[in-house]
Amino acid sequence: MLPSCRTLDGEDYEVTPVIAPDGRLERVTMRRWGDPGGHPFREHRLGMECLEEGTFDGFTSPARVRGGWWPGTRVRRRAVRW
DSSP states (O other): OOOEEEEETTEEEEEEEEEOTTSOEEEEEEEEEEOGGGOOSEEEEEEEEEEEEEEETTEEEEEEEEEEESTTSTTOEEEEEO
C-alpha cells in the first residue's frame, strides 16, 4: 500500500490504493473536502471498497463499489454505493 499524489483542479491529493496479491483493487482511501453528517467543511477521510469487478471489452474495473467517510472507524458514514 503505497500512497500516490494526484493533482486535480490545482489541488494535490494523496491517494492510497490497496492491491490484492492477485492484482485486484481492494480499496482506496484519500482525504476529500466535504461536510459529512453536518460536520464543518474541511478535508475528511474518504474510502472506497471494491466489492466486485467486471471485464468489459478486455478492460477490468470495479463493477460494485461501496464508499464512505471515515473508513475503518466506528463512525463510518456511507457516501456512495454502485
